[in-house]
Amino acid sequence: MMIHLVTGGSGSGKSSYAEEQIVKENRRYDAPFFYVATMIPRGEETKEKIKRHQMQRLDLGFLTVEKYVDLEELKIPDNAGILLECISNLTANELYREDKQSERGGKEESDSGEVSSGAYDRAYRAVVNGALKLSRQTEHLVIVTNEVHSDVNGYSRETENYRKLLGKINCELAKKADQVTEVVYGIPMEIKR
Amino acid sequence: MIGGAYQGKYEYARRMYPDISWIDGQTCEEEDIYSCSAIFHFHSYLERMMRQGKSVRELAGRLADENPDIVIVSDEIGYGIVPVDRFEREYRETVGRVCTELAVYADKVFRVVCGIGTKVKG
Structure with missing residues (x-):
């Protein structure tokens, strides 16, 4: 159960790099690779894009499982590696999920649309524990996350809080990971091994 | 010590230099920076100076002269x-x-991502 965390900016090539890691390390095993998709398909364009990517990954030997929230519940059968993509979606899904609205309560929040600290803690635990649970079901887990922290742009307080939560989750996952890589323009920079 | 927001830079720096005292760039006095051991939220210090209409053009050079050991x-x-x-x-x-x-004057530069520092100079 080796955990490899892959980070980088948008369009940095981190997804392809992550796929490659799973495929090249585990080709010798019979079992399939699993791809855990976290992006909620909204709109026809997204659905088509998702389908296209699923077909591409099928050629590489990946079976796709969709899991948008409650990652801890996910049971993956015998496998030769799992790719979880990506933590930034999963974090947003957990933070803004509608079935846990009661936890977003409080009168202050209803005015600003902001999320309560209870919801942040819950989202933090759901993502971190979910990823760790996944790591116990495989010999090789590659986790893709996103670097959205090196900017200043007058973000709303809510967006700033999301950035803070994602930063905290990334630090925790990096601590638990055996290997951490930042992909810069397609070039892997090893920051922990 | 540089890196994106919420990457654990300050914690990383404190582990590297456990015995020095820190000032906070969000609250310190303008002149404190020339005598302190270390400062965090340095970007906020710059923001505050700029909002007060103060020039920061000489700041890096003056720091290198007067407080060369600063973190x-x-x-x-x-x-x-x-x-x-x-x-x-x-x-x-x-x-x-x-x-x-500052990186030109610095002996060491670290960049912190996901709580982990990578040396980019020194």
Whole structure:
């Protein structure tokens, strides 16, 4: 159960790099690779894009499982590696999920649309524990996350809080990971091994 | 010590230098920076000086002369879209320029991502 965390900016090539890691390390095993998709398909364009990517990954030997929230519940059968993509979606899904609205309560929040600290803690635990649970079901887990922290742009307080939560989750996952890589323009920079 | 927001830069720096005292760039006095051992939220210090209309052009050179052993922790804030707001544009650009100059004088530069530092100089 080796955990490899892959980070980088948008369009940095981190997804392809992550796929490659799973495929090249585990080709010798019979079992399939699993791809855990976290992006909620909204709109026809997204659905088509998702389908296209699923077909591409099928050629590489990946079976796709969709899991948008409650990652801890996910049971993956015998496998030769799992790719979880990506933590930034999963974090947003957990933070803004509608079935846990009661936890977003409080009168202050209803005015600003902001999320309560209870919801942040819950989202933090759901993502971190979910990823760790996944790591116990495989010999090789590659986790893709996103670097959205090196900017200043007058973000709303809510967006700033999301950035803070994602930063905290990334630090925790990096601590638990055996290997951490930042992909810069397609070039892997090893920051922990 | 540079890196994006919420990457654990300050914690990383404190582990590396456990015995020095820190001032906070959000609250310290203007002159404190020339005598302190270390400062975190350095980008906020620059923002405050700029909002007060003070020039920070000489700051890096003066720090190198008067306080060459200082440890500085700053957010990297120049990796996104150029902000619409004029002050934010200037602030963002200034943090980049000042930190770039400081990196020339620095013996060591570390960049922290996901709580892990990578040496980029020294």
